[in-house]
Amino acid sequence: MESLVIDSHIIERLSDDEKVLLASLYEEKKLYEKENNPVFSVLITETVPTESQKFSLIYVISEDCSVTESNVLRRLEGENAIKEALQYAALDYRNRKKNVLLYLGKFPGYGFDIDGGSILARQLINSLKVRCNLTVCFIRKNEETFTDEQVCKVRYVTYKDPWNNKFVRRLENLDTNYEALRDFEKYDIILAGHISKFFGMKEAGKDFWKKAIIFPMFCTSSYERAGETVPGEYTEQEKIVIDNVERIITPSNDEKIDLINDYQCGESKISVINRGISPLIQYKKRNVNRKSVIKLICIGTIKKQKNTKLTLELLQQLMKSDFRFELHLVATIQDKEYYEEFCKLVEDKGLSEYVKYHISIPQEELAELLDAMDINVSMSSWETFGRGIFEGASAGLPTIAFDMLKTVRELSGNNEGFYFAHSLSEMSEMIIRLMQDTDKYQEMSAALSVISRKLSYKNEQNLLMQSIFSLGE
Secondary structure, eight states: OOSEEEOHHHHHTOOHHHHHHHHHHHHHHHHHHHTTOOOOOEEEEEOOOBTTBOSOEEEEEOSSSOTTTOTTOEEEESTTHHHHHHHHHHHHHHHTTOEEEEEESSOOOSSOOTTSHHHHHHHHHHHHTTTSEEEEEEEESSOOOOOOTTSSEEEEEEOSSTTSOHHHHHHHTHHHHHHHHTTGGGOSEEEESSGGGGTTOGGGOHHHHTTEEEOOOOOHHHHHHTTOOOOHHHHHHHHHHHHHOSEEEESOHHHHHHHHHHHOOOGGGEEEOOOOBOTTSOOOOOOOTTOSSEEEEEEOOBSGGGTTTHHHHHHHHHTTSSSOEEEEEEEOBSOHHHHHHHHHHHHHTTOGGGEEEEESOOHHHHHHHHHTOSEEEOOOSOOSSOHHHHHHHHTTOOEEEETTOHHHHHHHTTOTTEEEESSHHHHHHHHHHHHHOHHHHHHHHHHGGGHHHHTBHHHHHHHHHHHHHTTTO
């Protein structure tokens, strides 16, 4: 197909302002093709309005595949849709010439990683590889490799003593970061999947920092709320990065407030973009009538922050009722010692029959598992977003967590499908109540239908790309 296709009836009704934008779009196309860049396609078309769909949808597609199959499909609605489509298309031509370096500590293994690192890595690679000239540099522990024909180049660096305490490890590897980022002059944009990936880059100067973007993925305050002790030197390195980096992308207002209060970060450099939930996880309205076994699901990395051991105390309290319960743990293991302690507690408490483990399962399996669950619980003491909590909620499962999770409460928007308990006993009482009051259970499940739409993967993807590629515009 032609590299730029616009429906003729759209062109016929362009306003004067939109004709100027179209001329700009053709100029961007001409410049792009003049430089012998790889071929890609842009299509701007329109759906036929139906009785229930009063507005038109404009599609912009930036690769050679059908509208329905494209992973960079944009749906634009309303009276400014054509104008926005022309602007996006021009940006696509411009961005395709940009060289982007993505520096990651986690591989996009298509497995389940509740702390979001691997999921974020996968999202960024999939979104960027079709929009720019992408180079990815990974930190690896066990000679892992990554292959993707649409990624221009893949490089690797290796941390010294990669299994050491994470704070010590990150401070010991400042020269590893410099090795990963040493040729930064070649790139228009440099992205880091964690703030620590820019530790040690202070002397790189303005030429580096003006093109640098971070996803903080936990800073000192978050670690401390999770019960961890952060070395002062580590916090100092965070301060250097936050002072110098051009843009910060964070999933919640809470983390934004921390950055401003703890590091006096300028508010203008922070973009708040909520995480998106996988489209594999589909909402389903639930009921629990005549259930022989009530299945609880707890999604969260096994570590102190998530308070995984507390799930056993909850299970013991629930088993005093007339109902039979199973606890399904969906997790990756970040703290091996804590995990071993948890497993021993399961045996010591005689709960082995009632606790089911689902370790590092892919999103497809998680979606299937959620379909069979009844209640979504979290014992976590702190979340910068709470992906696991919102995955359960997006599936329509009444969701129960502790009241201290301010970010989750705010993002839930007072949705009646969530219940925030002040104590473990209050949590237990609410679960029993839901088993006895099936109408209340169904009301909570029905209220959650809006969550998956609110936290859309596609919405997150579009906002991320806008924020990233607007750097330097």
